[in-house]
Amino acid sequence: xxxxxxxxxxxxxxxxxxxxxxxxxxxxxxxxxxxxxxxxxxxxxxxxxxxxxxxxxxxxxxxxxxxxxxxxxxxxxxxxxxxxxxxxxxxxxxxxxxxxxxxxxxxxxxxxxxxxxxxxxxxxxxxxxxxxxxxxxxxxxxxxxxxxxxxxxxxxxxxxxxxxxxxxxxx
Ligand code: PNS
Numbered sequence: 001x002x003x004x005x006x007x008x009x010x011x012x013x014x015x016x017x018x019x020x021x022x023x024x025x026x027x028x029x030x031x032x033x034x035x036x037x038x039x040x041x042x043x044x045x046x047x048x049x050x051x052x053x054x055x056x057x058x059x060x061x062x063x064x065x066x067x068x069x070x071x072x073x074x075x076x077x078x079x080x081x082x083x084x085x086x087x088x089x090x091x092x093x094x095x096x097x098x099x100x101x102x103x104x105x106x107x108x109x110x111x112x113x114x115x116x117x118x119x120x121x122x123x124x125x126x127x128x129x130x131x132x133x134x135x136x137x138x139x140x141x142x143x144x145x146x147x148x149x150x151x152x153x154x155x156x157x158x159x160x161x162x163x164x165x166x167x168x169x170x171x
Contacts, residue, residue, distance in 0.1 A: 003028060003029065003032065003083050004082065004086045006033045006087075008034075009038075009043065009128065010033075010053075012131060012153060013054050014145050015122075015123050016124075020087075020117050021033055031063055033058060034068070034073070035069070036070075037069065037070045044132055044156060049152060056146075074109035077105075077109065085102070086114075086115050087102075089117070089118055090124045091124060098116065130144075
């Protein structure tokens with residue numbers, strides 16, 4: 001039984017994230033989607049909401065479970081006896097950062113392997129931060145995120161948040 005850990009901030013989940021989890025689920029018996037809860041950061045979507053959205057869009061896939069984690073990813077990997085960490089790679093500019101994380105994780109917990117799945121070209125330009133920015137100005141994020149996520153973003157930017165204002169981000 002091969003178990004993959006798919007970690008991320010998922011603030012918000014995008015079609016690119018969904019694609020990576022769906023493809024990971026085809027290669028591994030079990031996939032744990034691990035949503036980072038960082039109490040020092042102010043995400044747009046509360047961790048509970050990110051989990052709820054991911055549950056709705058990938059939680060139904062056979063073998064897929066959505067959880068939150070705090071602290072080091074390698075500790076969760078050890079606790080859940082994950083075989084690999086799976087991350088999506090959109091571009092060469094992603095690669096530097098992703099490789100750095102993979103090397104740090106391997107240094108912290110020798111034997112921790114990270115497997116990269118090349119993002120589908122259709123989603124290679126989609127990022128959570130750009131989706132947030134478009135949504136914050138009332139733009140249509142429908143092409144980039146699942147419907148439930150688009151609805152959650154619309155709620156956030158009509159109730160409470162001002163246009164163009166994204167928690168935790170400057171400018
Ligand atoms: O989707 P993201 O935001 O690039 O995901 C980043 C994530 C959550 C995988 C990374 O920040 C993480 O693993 N954080 C937990 C803290 C940790 O283990 N840090 C050491 C590796 S850099």
